[in-house]
Amino acid sequence: MPELSPISVAFLVFPNVTQLDLTGPAQVLSRLGNTTVDLLWKTKAPVPTDAGFSLLPTKTFADIESADILCVPGGFGTMDVIQDEEALGWVRKAGAEASWVTSVCTGSIVLGAAGLLKGYRATTHWASHEQLEFFGAAPVKQRVVSDRNRVTGGGVTAGIGFGLALAAKIRGEDHAKFIQLSIEYDPQPPFDSGSPAKADAVAPERYWGLMNKSAPGRAAKVKAIAKGLGF
Numbered sequence: 001m002p003e004l005s006p007i008s009v010a011f012l013v014f015p016n017v018t019q020l021d022l023t024g025p026a027q028v029l030s031r032l033g034n035t036t037v038d039l040l041w042k043t044k045a046p047v048p049t050d051a052g053f054s055l056l057p058t059k060t061f062a063d064i065e066s067a068d069i070l071c072v073p074g075g076f077g078t079m080d081v082i083q084d085e086e087a088l089g090w091v092r093k094a095g096a097e098a099s100w101v102t103s104v105c106t107g108s109i110v111l112g113a114a115g116l117l118k119g120y121r122a123t124t125h126w127a128s129h130e131q132l133e134f135f136g137a138a139p140v141k142q143r144v145v146s147d148r149n150r151v152t153g154g155g156v157t158a159g160i161g162f163g164l165a166l167a168a169k170i171r172g173e174d175h176a177k178f179i180q181l182s183i184e185y186d187p188q189p190p191f192d193s194g195s196p197a198k199a200d201a202v203a204p205e206r207y208w209g210l211m212n213k214s215a216p217g218r219a220a221k222v223k224a225i226a227k228g229l230g231f
Contacts (some may be wrong), residue, residue, distance in 0.1 A: 003034070006035070007035045008035070011037070011038070011073065012081075013055050014050070014081050017048065017074070020157065020159065024163065025162055026158045027183060028163030032167055032172065038058045038067070040057060040060065041057070041113055050076055054129070057105045068099060068100065070091070071104065072091060073108030074104060074107040074124070074125060079221065082225055092116070098149075101150050103152075103153065104153040105159070106131075108122050108129050113135060113229055118146045119136060122138070123140050123153065123154050125154060126154065126155060127137055130221075142160065144161055160183075163179075164180055180202070
């Protein structure tokens with residue numbers, strides 16, 4: 001078997017990130033072979049996630065300017081990231097040099113704010129699809145969307161399928177299938193309510209109620225930020 005070419009993966013990690021957006025695809029992509037995975041933030045201090053525990057960055061923005069794969073996870077903290085010029089500037093530069101520009105969940109909003117999705121098809125968490133249009137992207141309601149070297153995943157758990165789809169593009173379908181088997185990714189959920197189309201009416205209403213309480217007017221704020229960034 002020929003030696004696999006080296007691949008570097010850089011995940012943006014930021015306060016109030018949804019950890020599964022990051023750790024799901026990180027687990028998959030770490031098995032590409034001959035791969036280095038780094039978590040990037042301004043400092044190496046622990047970064048709190050929305051799950052109540054922290055992740056430890058392995059590198060700072062000053063340490064790494066780019067990687068073969070840039071991946072931006074989502075979470076409530078993306079609102080702060082798209083208003084943080086230092087963080088957005090690093091994403092913009094890294095994305096301009098990366099072979100693959102990717103995201104999971106609302107990480108696509110960060111890519112959009114950095115100008116990396118204008119004219120591209122993309123997906124995100126179901127509750128934020130219309131926000132992609134604010135940045136010139138074309139929202140697509142699919143679990144994983146690929147457009148040239150942009151690969152975006154839907155909400156949270158979509159990160160594992162996203163990782164496998166990206167692995168197939170990079171190392172081939174057989175290698176991706178091997179990764180799937182090695183992590184026993186054989187989902188058999190106890191309920192079939194993982195999308196608004198499948199959930200009963202109460203679940204989406206409950207979700208929007210929570211969103212309106214924890215992040216009131218989020219869509220309008222994102223639209224205003226996009227306008228301020230020149231979109």
